[in-house]
Each structure stands twice: as C-alpha cells, then as structure tokens.
Amino acid sequence: MGEPASETPSPLINLFRERASTLPEWLRGHTARVVTEGRRLAQLHELDSTRVQAAAWGHDLYRAHSPDALLRAAAEFAIDPTVEERTAPILLHGPIAAAQAARDWGVTDAEVLESIRWHTTGRGGMSDVAIGVFVADKIEPNKVADDPGLVPIRALANHDLQAAFAALLDRRIAQQLAQGTVLHPASVEARNAARLRLIERED
Numbered sequence: 001m002g003e004p005a006s007e008t009p010s011p012l013i014n015l016f017r018e019r020a021s022t023l024p025e026w027l028r029g030h031t032a033r034v035v036t037e038g039r040r041l042a043q044l045h046e047l048d049s050t051r052v053q054a055a056a057w058g059h060d061l062y063r064a065h066s067p068d069a070l071l072r073a074a075a076e077f078a079i080d081p082t083v084e085e086r087t088a089p090i091l092l093h094g095p096i097a098a099a100q101a102a103r104d105w106g107v108t109d110a111e112v113l114e115s116i117r118w119h120t121t122g123r124g125g126m127s128d129v130a131i132g133v134f135v136a137d138k139i140e141p142n143k144v145a146d147d148p149g150l151v152p153i154r155a156l157a158n159h160d161l162q163a164a165f166a167a168l169l170d171r172r173i174a175q176q177l178a179q180g181t182v183l184h185p186a187s188v189e190a191r192n193a194a195r196l197r198l199i200e201r202e203d
Contacts (some may be wrong), residue, residue, distance in 0.1 A: 010050045012112065015105060016057035024064050030140065031060055038136035045161045047132045048111070055115035055133045058101060062093035070096065077103065084184045091184060094120050122169055122190030131165045138168050162201070166194035 020031050038056040042049035062070065067089040074081050074092050077099035085091045098117035101107040115133040118126060122134055139154040149171070157164035169191035176183055 010054065012054040012107070012109065013050060013057060015107070016054050016061075016101075019061055020057045023061070027060055027064055030142065031057060033140040033142060034059065034133075034136050037140045038133055041132045041136055041157060041161060044158060045128070045132065047129055051109065051111050051115070051129045052132050052136070054109070055112045055119070055129070056136060058097055058112070058116050059094060059119045059133060059137060061097040061100075063090075065093065082184070084182050087182055091120055094118060118186070118190075121184045121186040122165075122194075123186040124189040124193035126190065126193075128161070131161060135161060135164050135168060139164070162194065162197060166191065166198055169194055 020028060023031065035053050035056040038052040039049055041047065042052045062073065065073065070089040070092045071081065071086070073096045074085075074089075077096055079092065079095055079099060081089070081092060095117050098113045101116065102113055107113060111127050111129040114127060115130040118130060119134050119137050126134070135157050139150055139157055144150045144154050153164050153167045153171070156167060169187060173183060173187060173191055
C-alpha cells in the first residue's frame with residue numbers, strides 16, 4: 001500500500017515514518033491508514049496535524065513483537081508492567097514505543113509521546129491530539145469493514161470527536177466484560193473522564 005503524503009513536511013513525521021517502513025506489510029498498511037484517518041480528523045477538528053501524523057506513524061512500532069519480547073523490552077526501558085499488562089503484554093506496545101522515542105530518538109514532544117503511549121487503553125485527561133490518534137486507530141477503514149458496529153462511531157467522529165472517543169471506550173469495555181477479560185484501569189479512567197467531559201459540556 002502506498003504511503004499517505006504528509007501535508008506539512010516535518011522531521012518528526014519523517015522520523016517515525018522511516019521507522020514504520022520496517023514493519024511487516026500488514027502492519028505498514030494499518031499504520032498508513034491510521035495516518036490518513038488521523039490527518040482527516042485533524043482537519044475536521046482543528047487538531048495539530050503534524051503531531052497527529054507523527055504519533056500515527058509511531059503508534060504501532062512494537063505491535064508485531066511477541067509477548068515475551070514485549071516484556072523484555074519493558075524491562076529494558078524501565079517500564080514496570082501492571083498486572084493487567086503482564087496478563088496481556090500486547091498492552092505494552094504503545095508505552096515501549098513512546099519510551100524508545102524519548103530515550104533513543106530524542107523525541108520530546110509531550111503530546112506525540114502521550115498519543116503513542118496511550119493509544120491502546122486511553123487514560124483520563126488525554127489531549128485532543130491523543131484522542132484524535134486513539135480514534136483514528138480504531139476507525140480506520142479496514143477495521144470498520146471488518147466490524148460493522150464501528151460504522152456509527154466513525155460517522156459520529158466526523159462531527160463530535162469527544163463523543164466518538166467515549167463511544168469507543170464504552171464499546172471496548174462492554175466487549176471485555178462480555179468476554180470475562182480483565183479491564184485495564186487506565187481504560188476505565190479514560191471512559192469515566194470522557195463521559196464526564198460530555199456531561200460538563202451539556203451543562
């Protein structure tokens with residue numbers, strides 16, 4: 001799949017795009033679609049498009065690693081996994097990518113690092129850029145094609161990014177409860193914060 005063109009040449013975008021070029025083909029395709037979706041949402045909601053695109057290129061750099069490799073990488077980057085993350089090490093791929101970007105590549109942009117770190121679970125108090133990356137990751141076209149339940153949330157994201165974020169968290173938590181899996185506390189925190197933000201907006 002061809003790479004989406006960046007609307008604004010940026011060393012930060014180029015840094016992450018270069019590293020994403022080494023990912024497996026299936027993951028490069030997903031990453032490119034998240035970049036395109038993130039740029040679209042940034043334009044619709046007046047987000048910082050450079051930050052969104054940079055984080056989108058970097059969000060899944062560790063996604064293809066095995067559980068054992070993720071746990072080893074977490075130790076290397078002095079990340080102390082929670083019980084939930086030890087149970088499902090895939091949850092560590094964002095925190096590890098953010099840690100490597102900060103330690104080894106000189107990335108200091110707090111919103112980009114936040115977006116990469118929390119794109120899987122979310123957390124309370126996320127920036128709008130981080131919310132944009134989170135939503136883009138979940139509603140890129142192939143994911144929607146595979147899961148028609150995402151169609152109304154993708155439509156919602158066109159005009160209300162915060163509501164789409166809350167709906168995605170509601171849906172993910174409901175699915176995990178139905179499956180009997182453990183909830184990550186950050187996801188619960190993110191969901192409650194998102195819902196409170198919507199309630200406060202209506203007051």
